[in-house]
Amino acid sequence: MKSEEHTICLTFDFDAICLWLGSFGAETPSMCSRGEFAVPGLIRVLKLLEKHDVQSTFFVPGHSAHLYPTYVKEIVDAGHEIGHHGWSHRNPTKLSREEERRDFELGFEALDWAAGVTPTGCRTAAWDFSPNTLDLMIEYNLDYSSTFMANDFYPYYLRSGDEFPKNEPFVFGDLVDVVELPPSWGLDDFPPLEYVWGMNQGPNTPSQVRELWQGEFDYMVENCPGGMYVLTCHPQFIGRGSRLKMMDELIEHMKGDGRVFSTLGDLAAKFRAENPIEQWAAENPHLTGAAARPPETSEKLRALMEAP
Secondary structure, three states, rough: OOOOEEEEEEEEEEHHHHHHHHOOOOOOOHHHHHHOOOHHHHHHHHHHHHOOOOOOOOEEHHHHHHHHHHHHHHHHHHHEEEOOOOOOOOOHHOOOOOHHHHHHHHHHHHHHHHHHHOOOOOOOHHOOOOHHHHHHHHOOOOOOEEEOOOOOOOOEEEEEEEEEEOOOOOOOOOHHHHHHHOOOOOHHHHHHHHOOOOOEOOOHHHHHHHHHHHHHHHHHHHHHOOOOEEEOOOHHHHOHHHHHHHHHHHHHHHHHOOOOOOOHHOOOOHHHOOOOOOHHHHHHOOOOOOOOOOHHHHHHHHHHHHHO
């Protein structure tokens, strides 16, 4: 029997300096110093999680583990999960297959060196996949992703080999045994809280952000039995005083009967145990392509599309 309890996953991306190097091409010490605030932010975040006795998942790029091994070890020693987050926070769609493979391997090596951990899940930089990312995940025995956004409160299995031409029907790929624990840009602290010249307007007030995040949570509790809530934060953003105070209040609000806090790894394992992939596929035809237009109509459809 599937559980109907609600699961809360507080996740943190310890991107530190490489966020500014990899995603924004920073070349100045002031820009890079913004990433250094990830360290005092992390110390505060860990203290807050300890206060509430919450275990979380931290996605750590290899670059951050290389710079701050002591703090990565503190994350592990506090009982939190470490997830793979590449090496230098570069969008995988901008990498060749071999460059992406090297990024994977450097990330694994750095996490093993810093804290002796081998992640079971990953979150890609910029929440994007190249045509090679899923194959590499399977090759490196990663069980789950927290990157795709086809649902908000329910996990699902990923597909490999989707095709999406602009002038022809979408083609569903094959289901693979990799669980997706979907995040959301609306449940991420970067868009509303961090200012980036010419790109990101922020910051909103903590009360505005709490209204959004709590509203999503309350909807899940009221309408989605067995739902999961994935919040994504960055110690360098959420770790500022007023924002951390808001997080403290939000966590207190989330506590209640039938609600549990979980790492993503534990949630992925639970989902897989309760939802064998064949059974899940039969119950979710809209995510497998089984409910799409039958192939025998494709010739007529193509003729209509190619007509002058």
